[in-house]
Amino acid sequence: MIDTYRQFSYKIHIVCYYGVGMKNLSLDEMRKMAEVIFGKAVAAVNPSEALKKSVHIQNEVLTIQIPGDSKKSFDLSPFQRIFVIGAGKASASMAQAMEEIFNGRLTSGIITTKHGHGLPLKVTEVIEAGHPLPDQKGLEGAKKIQTLLKETGEKDLVLFLISGGGSALLPLPVDGISLEEKQKTTQLLLDCGADIIEINTIRKHISQIKGGWLARWAYPSTVLTFILSDVVGDPLDSIASGPTVPDTSTFKEAWEILEKYDLVPKVPSSVQQYLSAGREGKMDETPKPGDGVFNKVHNILIGSNIIALQAAEAEAASLGYNTVILSSSIVGETREAARFHGSLAKEVFSSGHPIPKPACIISGGETTVTMKGHGKGGRNQEFVLAGAFEIMDLEKTVLLSGGTDGTDGPTDAAGAIADHTTIRRAQTLGLNAKTHLNNNDAYPFFQKLGDLLMTGPTQTNVMDVRIILVE
Amino acid sequence: MIDTYRQFSYKIHIVCYYGVGMKNLSLDEMRKMAEVIFGKAVAAVNPSEALKKSVHIQNEVLTIQIPGDSKKSFDLSPFQRIFVIGAGKASASMAQAMEEIFNGRLTSGIITTKHGHGLPLKVTEVIEAGHPLPDQKGLEGAKKIQTLLKETGEKDLVLFLISGGGSALLPLPVDGISLEEKQKTTQLLLDCGADIIEINTIRKHISQIKGGWLARWAYPSTVLTFILSDVVGDPLDSIASGPTVPDTSTFKEAWEILEKYDLVPKVPSSVQQYLSAGREGKMDETPKPGDGVFNKVHNILIGSNIIALQAAEAEAASLGYNTVILSSSIVGETREAARFHGSLAKEVFSSGHPIPKPACIISGGETTVTMKGHGKGGRNQEFVLAGAFEIMDLEKTVLLSGGTDGTDGPTDAAGAIADHTTIRRAQTLGLNAKTHLNNNDAYPFFQKLGDLLMTGPTQTNVMDVRIILVE
Numbered sequence: 001m002i003d004t005y006r007q008f009s010y011k012i013h014i015v016c017y018y019g020v021g022m023k024n025l026s027l028d029e030m031r032k033m034a035e036v037i038f039g040k041a042v043a044a045v046n047p048s049e050a051l052k053k054s055v056h057i058q059n060e061v062l063t064i065q066i067p068g069d070s071k072k073s074f075d076l077s078p079f080q081r082i083f084v085i086g087a088g089k090a091s092a093s094m095a096q097a098m099e100e101i102f103n104g105r106l107t108s109g110i111i112t113t114k115h116g117h118g119l120p121l122k123v124t125e126v127i128e129a130g131h132p133l134p135d136q137k138g139l140e141g142a143k144k145i146q147t148l149l150k151e152t153g154e155k156d157l158v159l160f161l162i163s164g165g166g167s168a169l170l171p172l173p174v175d176g177i178s179l180e181e182k183q184k185t186t187q188l189l190l191d192c193g194a195d196i197i198e199i200n201t202i203r204k205h206i207s208q209i210k211g212g213w214l215a216r217w218a219y220p221s222t223v224l225t226f227i228l229s230d231v232v233g234d235p236l237d238s239i240a241s242g243p244t245v246p247d248t249s250t251f252k253e254a255w256e257i258l259e260k261y262d263l264v265p266k267v268p269s270s271v272q273q274y275l276s277a278g279r280e281g282k283m284d285e286t287p288k289p290g291d292g293v294f295n296k297v298h299n300i301l302i303g304s305n306i307i308a309l310q311a312a313e314a315e316a317a318s319l320g321y322n323t324v325i326l327s328s329s330i331v332g333e334t335r336e337a338a339r340f341h342g343s344l345a346k347e348v349f350s351s352g353h354p355i356p357k358p359a360c361i362i363s364g365g366e367t368t369v370t371m372k373g374h375g376k377g378g379r380n381q382e383f384v385l386a387g388a389f390e391i392m393d394l395e396k397t398v399l400l401s402g403g404t405d406g407t408d409g410p411t412d413a414a415g416a417i418a419d420h421t422t423i424r425r426a427q428t429l430g431l432n433a434k435t436h437l438n439n440n441d442a443y444p445f446f447q448k449l450g451d452l453l454m455t456g457p458t459q460t461n462v463m464d465v466r467i468i469l470v471e
Numbered sequence: 472m473i474d475t476y477r478q479f480s481y482k483i484h485i486v487c488y489y490g491v492g493m494k495n496l497s498l499d500e501m502r503k504m505a506e507v508i509f510g511k512a513v514a515a516v517n518p519s520e521a522l523k524k525s526v527h528i529q530n531e532v533l534t535i536q537i538p539g540d541s542k543k544s545f546d547l548s549p550f551q552r553i554f555v556i557g558a559g560k561a562s563a564s565m566a567q568a569m570e571e572i573f574n575g576r577l578t579s580g581i582i583t584t585k586h587g588h589g590l591p592l593k594v595t596e597v598i599e600a601g602h603p604l605p606d607q608k609g610l611e612g613a614k615k616i617q618t619l620l621k622e623t624g625e626k627d628l629v630l631f632l633i634s635g636g637g638s639a640l641l642p643l644p645v646d647g648i649s650l651e652e653k654q655k656t657t658q659l660l661l662d663c664g665a666d667i668i669e670i671n672t673i674r675k676h677i678s679q680i681k682g683g684w685l686a687r688w689a690y691p692s693t694v695l696t697f698i699l700s701d702v703v704g705d706p707l708d709s710i711a712s713g714p715t716v717p718d719t720s721t722f723k724e725a726w727e728i729l730e731k732y733d734l735v736p737k738v739p740s741s742v743q744q745y746l747s748a749g750r751e752g753k754m755d756e757t758p759k760p761g762d763g764v765f766n767k768v769h770n771i772l773i774g775s776n777i778i779a780l781q782a783a784e785a786e787a788a789s790l791g792y793n794t795v796i797l798s799s800s801i802v803g804e805t806r807e808a809a810r811f812h813g814s815l816a817k818e819v820f821s822s823g824h825p826i827p828k829p830a831c832i833i834s835g836g837e838t839t840v841t842m843k844g845h846g847k848g849g850r851n852q853e854f855v856l857a858g859a860f861e862i863m864d865l866e867k868t869v870l871l872s873g874g875t876d877g878t879d880g881p882t883d884a885a886g887a888i889a890d891h892t893t894i895r896r897a898q899t900l901g902l903n904a905k906t907h908l909n910n911n912d913a914y915p916f917f918q919k920l921g922d923l924l925m926t927g928p929t930q931t932n933v934m935d936v937r938i939i940l941v942e
Binding site: 068233234306309310324325326327328329330331332333336337339340343344346347350351353354365 | 539704705780781795796797798799800814815818822836
């Protein structure tokens with residue numbers, strides 16, 4: 001799918017080269033431009049491609065150069081063994097890339113990935129496990145990885161590959177707490193409205209992996225953690241619950257959270273006993289900032305929403321658009337976000353702000369939909385449907401929103417595309433856009449218009465990318 | 472109040488001149504900078520100041536040069552008489568400016584303004600009338616203006632001054648419909664959820680002023696309409712219901728709106744009869760686009776939200792900030808808008824988008840607050856309180872939001888100012904920001920912190936201005 005994007009992009013370049021220029025493009029061509037730009041964004045955060053592009057070995061020196069980041073170099077000669085471990089939906093393809101980059105130099109490896117996401121690898125063992133609900137397979141994989149790491153030493157290099165789902169795919173509660181008891185605790189926290197920081201505080205304190213524990217098992221080997229971020233703002237301690245990142249939360253805080261939500265008598269007794277003992281200083285705290293184990297750990301963000309947005313911006317600029325990236329962390333109610341984006345498109349027409357025509361406005365992050373109807377759709381399709389109303393009084397304006405994983409909500413579409421004629425075009429087909437919007441039913445609306453954004457699974461996930469083109 | 476801003480602004484310029492530079496500014500100084508920038512925005516849309524700055528007479532030629540607009544010139548020598556008419560909360564100060572600019576050349580004039588907003592004028596009669604509910608005084612003023620305009624001819628120039636409230640302050644229903652019947656009709660439309668376009672369609676078709684009618688009475692004199700816009704997007708046909716702007720709606724549509732909401736049997740019989748007769752072609756339609764009367768009409772926007780934002784941008788740029796204007800038409804739920812703005816401030820820190828530090832992000836428009844509590848506040852104060860949570864994990868960030876009229880909601884504050892320390896600073900004072908936000912109770916929160924934005928009445932209104940400073 002990505003290849004198709006590239007071919008199309010090439011054609012567009014030719015068009016521009018011959019000076020036909022953007023201003024003569026039809027709406028259909030503009031819509032294809034938006035798809036091309038989206039395709040580039042997704043391609044830039046394909047974790048396997050990103051690794052192959054950014055990680056190189058020459059003369060026993062490993063260099064890592066991520067777009068927008070400083071260059072890092074590591075002398076490989078002191079290392080006797082190099083291991084690959086990993087967890088996440090993209091860990092198999094990331095491991096495949098590493099096997100290629102390290103071309104015969106890897107000692108062995110173990111990764112866990114979601115059922116059906118495995119790939120044939122040369123030296124790396126692939127364990128398929130449960131996601132989003134962790135299962136016994138995941139637990140076994142986590143134990144195997146822990147065992148391998150405990151055996152590593154100063155002369156070993158560990159390549160750790162993290163992507164979305166890594167938390168569920170690498171479950172290892174502390175001794176005495178079962179997977180079911182841990183899950184029940186998480187569910188209780190969710191049910192009482194605890195926020196993600198509170199939930200993570202508890203989870204990190206009953207885990208042998210999360211909250212920096214994995215780094216401790218690997219110590220004193222050197223760890224390079226390659227991270228594909230699917231969390232808004234890329235907080236390293238939250239992505240897969242930060243297995244190689246210092247934890248700032250404490251047993252005391254974990255206990256206070258149980259008390260705050262009146263969960264002390266409700267959580268499984270094993271969890272209650274463990275956290276109580278931890279609070280009394282009888283259990284080891286998670287590794288904290290300043291802990292020596294982190295001197296040997298390097299966390300490297302190889303794919304994130306902003307990297308995707310920057311690739312989109314580069315492509316749009318090369319196509320001759322004035323560009324602006326608003327933010328990679330746009331959250332909140334989807335329809336409100338659509339109004340906000342609409343107000344910027346309107347301003348391009350009325351005053352040339354935030355940028356003059358031809359304009360490409362880019363944003364990322366992940367909004368939420370408060371369901372009021374019972375239709376079929378996803379946050380990206382709903383964004384585009386709500387946004388279509390915002391732009392309907394403008395001229396030559398195109399709006400695209402897509403999930404970088406190629407799956408928007410429970411649908412087979414990545415998102416949708418609209419332009420300023422969409423609402424009226426739908427009317428002529430007997431489609432009432434308002435009714436579809438009110439019923440959270442964007443999928444059949446765009447399906448009938450032929451305006452779904454279909455990419456198929458993309459092997460990556462850095463949340464959503466939104467593109468507005470104005471000419 | 473504006474003068475204080477100017478003095479302060481001058482001091483800041485000196486600071487920069489001596490090279491202390493922005494990066495060494497304290498948070499307090501940044502907050503003052505934000506106030507200075509806001510003050511410049513408000514000063515730029517003071518209608519009286521704007522008129523005096525933009526309208527000049529030299530050698531019998533009237534020139535009008537509005538920032539961001541092309542220059543317009545009118546030869547005054549053919550005109551035997553020049554009249555001033557006007558309606559709106561700022562019409563007295565606008566007329567005062569015109570008397571000064573036309574220095575003894577005005578023949579006479581009539582303006583209506585809100586009770587208490589009158590000023591002593593030389594040749595212009597001032598009528599104080601009811602707002603937001605129209606009253607008999609407004610009706611009498613409208614009749615007087617209509618009578619004056621009917622007597623004007625080809626050798627007359629009419630200066631028409633419109634500002635916020637102009638619609639209520641110039642009420643003149645068609646013969647046979649009383650003011651009360653017109654008001655009842657509007658209320659019925661509001662109650663059944665009709666949108667503003669639908670309401671205006673009806674109002675224009677039972678008025679002798681709105682929807683271009685005033686231009687018809689003035690024909691064949693030349694009309695220069697000077698407009699201060701308090702409507703999102705500055706649609707000229709909506710500001711004061713467009714007395715000198717062609718109307719695109721019809722009697723047929725007006726009737727369909729009555730039918731759509733099942734109001735035909737509910738509106739006063741006079742309204743029903745008039746619209747029914749209009750639908751049958753028995754009444755004169757509102758003047759339409761292409762109507763010759765508009766050849767002699769020039770509508771000139773002298774103050775609008777984008778003009779205020781551009782003044783803010785110029786001031787911020789002169790202070791050394793990188794600047795971006797997002798949009799002058801940001802609407803929607805206040806808290807969601809705060810999240811959106813927060814996500815942009817976060818991105819400035821994480822990737823230097825949409826602009827790198829030191830950054831000044833500017834936006835305008837008017838959001839709405841869905842009341843859930845019973846506290847005291849306004850949309851600007853609520854925006855800043857919600858935004859304070861968004862920026863609390865950042866560094867050196869200041870957030871200001873204020874109503875350009877100096878009155879935010881039912882309070883004596885224009886808005887509020889916060890920075891990244893506000894939530895924590897409030898905690899030390901025993902103030903729970905969350906509780907205040909949930910209770911729509913921002914005023915006492917910022918009052919106790921000393922962080923209300925107090926400007927007093929500003930004599931203008933172009934909705935709100937929001938400023939984010941990041942260093």
